[in-house]
Amino acid sequence: MAALPLDELNELHANICQAVADPKRILILYALAEEARNVSTLAVDLMLPQPTVSRHLRVLRQQSLVGTRREGPSVIYYLGDERIIEVLDLMQQIMLEALERQTELLSAA
Amino acid sequence: MAALPLDELNELHANICQAVADPKRILILYALAEEARNVSTLAVDLMLPQPTVSRHLRVLRQQSLVGTRREGPSVIYYLGDERIIEVLDLMQQIMLEALERQTELLSAA
DNA sequence: GGGCTGTATCCGTATAGACGCATACACTGA
DNA sequence: TCAGTGTATGCGTCTATACGGATACAGCCC
Numbered sequence: 001m002a003a004l005p006l007d008e009l010n011e012l013h014a015n016i017c018q019a020v021a022d023p024k025r026i027l028i029l030y031a032l033a034e035e036a037r038n039v040s041t042l043a044v045d046l047m048l049p050q051p052t053v054s055r056h057l058r059v060l061r062q063q064s065l066v067g068t069r070r071e072g073p074s075v076i077y078y079l080g081d082e083r084i085i086e087v088l089d090l091m092q093q094i095m096l097e098a099l100e101r102q103t104e105l106l107s108a109a
Numbered sequence: 110m111a112a113l114p115l116d117e118l119n120e121l122h123a124n125i126c127q128a129v130a131d132p133k134r135i136l137i138l139y140a141l142a143e144e145a146r147n148v149s150t151l152a153v154d155l156m157l158p159q160p161t162v163s164r165h166l167r168v169l170r171q172q173s174l175v176g177t178r179r180e181g182p183s184v185i186y187y188l189g190d191e192r193i194i195e196v197l198d199l200m201q202q203i204m205l206e207a208l209e210r211q212t213e214l215l216s217a218a
Numbered sequence: 219g220g221g222c223t224g225t226a227t228c229c230g231t232a233t234a235g236a237c238g239c240a241t242a243c244a245c246t247g248a
Numbered sequence: 249t250c251a252g253t254g255t256a257t258g259c260g261t262c263t264a265t266a267c268g269g270a271t272a273c274a275g276c277c278c
Contacts (some may be wrong), residue, residue, distance in 0.1 A: 009131045009201075010135060010136060010210070010230095012204055013132070013135055013197070013200065013204060014130055014132040014135055014200050015113035015202055015204075016200055016201075016204040016207075017129050017130035017131075017135070017197075017201065018127075018128065018130040018131075020126050020130070020200075021126040021127035021129070021130040022123055022126075022127075022265095022266085023119045023120050023122070023123040026119060026122055026123055026126070027119060029132055037227060038224075038225090039224070039226090040223090040225080042222060049267085049268070049269085050111070050224085050225075051225090051226075051227080051267090051268080051269080051270095052266085052267070052268085054225060054226055055226085055227090055266080056266095057266085058226080058227095059265095062211070063187040063204070063207065063211055064162055064211070065203075065207075070229085070274070070275085072275095073222090073223055073224055073225095073226055073274095073275065073276055073277090074223085075223080075224080075225065075226095080186050080207065081203050081207070083199060083202075083203055084203060085197065087196055087199050087200055087203075088122070088126075090192060090195065090196050090199075091121050091122065091125055091196055092118075093130075093192075094125065094174075094190050094192055094193060094196075094259090095121055095122060095124075095172070096171035097190075098125075098172065098174075098189065098190070099121070101173070102173070127235095131236085133236090142222085147254075147255090148254070148255060148256090149253090149254060156251090158239090159254085159255075159256095160237090160238080160239080160240095160255090160257080161236080161237070161238085163255060163256055163257085164237090164256085164257085166238080167237090167256080167257095168235095169236070179233090180256095181245090181246070181247095182244095182245060182246050182247090182253060182254055183245095183253085183254055183255080184254080184255065202262080203245085215259075
């Protein structure tokens with residue numbers, strides 16, 4: 001096991017966070033959590049151009065958040081780690097509760 | 110409760126993820142989890158220029174990930190939601206395990 | 219092998235974010 | 249009120265990333 005310098009660990013940590021920090025990639029991850037799909041199906045389902053989907057999938061794959069398998073003529077993408085959905089759900093919950101607190105403050109004034 | 114359009118929810122979801130997707134902000138969050146601190150102490154502890162820390166804190170505050178209280182002459186920043194640390198830990202774990210799998214694959218070849 | 223479907227990449231462009239440094243601002247305490 | 253500490257912001261620059269559209273590439277199937 002290589003001795004990972006702290007700075008580098010921190011950098012990698014930020015990298016994987018960054019992969020998740022895009023609206024379209026979030027949509028893609030939730031879609032894949034529902035069901036593995038190939039690129040063009042994903043593109044149709046999310047109403048995005050195919051090259052856009054392909055590029056986002058590359059980012060996710062670089063972080064191993066998705067994996068691929070070939071199936072006939074197409075490439076099926078699937079979730080690399082289900083826990084990423086837990087992360088996303090928790091983030092959303094944190095965000096919604098913060099939003100709610102803010103709204104309360106506003107209406108209290 | 111306002112009817113939040115899906116697109117907007119998705120956008121907000123990405124925003125909070127993005128706030129976490131920076132190495133220095135990750136360091137700041139972990140530091141604050143340890144102990145609430147004021148800006149300049151944080152700057153010294155993390156060996157970062159004070160304006161840099163201040164700007165990162167603003168980003169985190171905009172997402173309610175940190176809160177502030179004034180204490181004498183300085184502004185103490187504290188974690189807004191402890192769960193953000195769970196998220197960070199889980200992300201790191203996901204990342205490390207993916208890294209491990211990749212390393213195995215390389216050494217197997 | 220050639221056509222066809224499905225996927226990835228190239229190009230130029232536009233935007234967003236991070237930084238260093240200097241400086242403005244805010245608040246405290248005497 | 250004024251000095252002094254502590255915090256935030258303005259500015260210019262640099263880099264990274266997302267995009268549309270066109271196109272290259274890959275693998276399957278007849």
